[in-house]
Amino acid sequence: MQIILGITGGVAAYKSAELARLLANQGHRVRCILTEAGARFITPLTLTSLTGEPCYGSNPDQGEWRANPSIEHIELARWADLVVVAPATANMLGKTANGLATDLLSTVLLATRAQVLWAPAMNSGMWENPAVQANMARLLSFGHGIVEPGEGVLACGEEGTGKLADVASIAEAIRFHGTPKLRSLNGRKVLITSGPTREDLDPVRTLTNRSTGAMGIELARAFRDVGARVQLVLGGDLPAPWGVETVRVRSAQQMLQACEARWADSAGLVAAAAVADQRPEAPAPEKVKKVQGPESLALVRTPDILATLSSSRRSDQWVLGFAAESQNHLEQALSKLKAKGLDAVLVNDVQGGRAFGAQVNTLTPLTHQGQHPSLGPLSKDRLAQEVVQWWARQLEIRENAQLQVIQP
Ligand SMILES: Cc1cc2nc3c(=O)[nH]c(=O)nc-3n(C[C@H](O)[C@H](O)[C@H](O)COP(=O)(O)O)c2cc1C
Known part of the structure; x- marks a missing residue:
């Protein structure tokens, strides 16, 4: 598959390097798009080195919108078989749920006809916020997929739901969304x-x-x-x-x-x-002791x-x-x-x-x-x-x- 991995501005962005590597090792072509906030947590150099593909978006060398005769956001939107955003901030969920396109990633998310998959990660108060939940529900109603965040101790020290799903689960969800469904089994x-x-x-x-x-x-x-x-x-x-x-x-x-x-x-x-x-x-309620002579069961x-x-x-x-x-x-x-x-x-x-x-x-x-x-x-x-x-x-x-x- 040709996968766009969108990386937004959360501490869990460091895990997207592992995800990029795993997907590339599975034989997928992976192109990363970093938001400006995402680029504060992880560098384009790491992602390019792991995927063997250019890293797009906020890039200290080239800037958000590169001068490119092929109109990059449309080319990327068409190139992708699947767009996964991991980690996905509350901000990016909100922008896409409401049709906003203010940077390369959010523009590609609007332009693409490929399946979109979200792996949200944020503080549990943010995740439980009705505005965030409404945005998520709206994205799901568009046919987007989600890898639910997990529970645990979050980067902010709080305990609750909002932790980025583990990398293996995100890769599983990508596999699921990338597999054609079979009529005789779909929904059964x-x-x-x-x-x-x-x-x-x-x-x-x-x-x-x-x-x-x-x-x-x-x-x-x-x-x-x-x-x-x-x-x-x-x-x-x-x-x-x-x-x-x-x-x-x-x-x-x-x-x-x-x-x-x-x-x-x-x-x-x-x-x-x-x-x-x-x-x-x-079955014996207590541990059976050793005995002398032959034993049978x-x-x-x-x-x-x-x-x-x-x-x-x-x-x-x-x-x-x-x-x-x-x-x-x-x-x-x-x-x-x-x-x-x-x-x-x-x-x-x-x-x-x-x-x-x-x-x-x-x-x-x-x-x-x-x-x-x-x-x-x-x-x-x-x-x-x-x-x-x-x-x-x-x-x-x-x-x-x-x-x-x-x-x-
Ligand atoms: C240290 C730090 C950690 C952050 N972690 C998260 C996070 O896990 N989830 C989130 O939704 N926002 C988080 N934010 C806030 C986002 O970075 C901020 O909303 C930003 O505008 C998101 O931009 P983006 O969606 O374009 O990447 C964090 C901010 C800072 C400074």
Whole structure:
């Protein structure tokens, strides 16, 4: 993508250097526009060096409006696929919400037809001010996006909301706004389970598995990017992705409850969690002491989340399962597809430690029509995008087939 990064006059401007670098490393072309106040906090030299592109706007060497035969503000407005303002001052929000163009950045913001994304940062009193909130609401009503400021200790020493969102979240929001939406998933609620479950033996020991949750988190990001409203039920310790409503759970029973509460209003389920099949029959309330001689552990079955949700589904809901098998993986997956009444199973060959914790993975989709060409080997983020594209195509094929039945 070609991204304009607008940097306005707040202390958090130092973080925009990190953002510029991250975006450039992700392969984007990034051109920065500094306001005069922004240039008091960070220099054009830093930004140019990090992006390999000129830095525009308030620039001690060249000034705000450079003599340029191509009319710079229009050229930049057309060049951008996306304009992100991070950090965004109360002043810049107010100017753009009210159609004012008093410097290069505010003029580009009015002239551009590209998506605009705001990452506000300011003192919490300023952020909560009704004038600022009204300006923000007005910008959102124009179709602009926001990466909400976070809570914490602010540069002014106060504690409250107004802290610039972390750089990784801003990059996630840029990814979301830069991804074309897919008709069959846009605006639909998708429930995703991910990660390991943990079944406690006593207050310090637990039964779990080697899943990290990375694949399910990548799927959540990929479904989010094409417009799905993702609800992620997550086990394990990995951080929740930006823009995804995440519920953290520990045991299989908790995961089932969290899913059941959300299933009825979901369009589909992606069951990527590695749910423990067994749990200790009677978890001990206190730490179990060492004993002499052989020890054994009585286990009971945990609820089958995928089968439970699949059996209660309506005809307009779809269910995708995963099968992590270390032998006869296709036959095992086919029996899972049939026994649990799924629409598709993505088969993960975990022989020799593949998949769990690995960076690169391959998935083979299996539907009632048969085996589909494998997706991968790819990094988990790219693989998740392939899965989403593949599934969206299947949904469209299905919708077209239903239309033909209705209109012969
Ligand atoms: C030290 C300092 C820190 C500031 N931090 C912020 C801030 O975090 N957010 C904000 O909205 N304004 C902040 N301001 C005020 C803006 O710099 C001021 O409103 C300026 O006119 C904004 O101009 P700009 O929007 O063109 O960058 C700060 C001012 C100073 C002197």
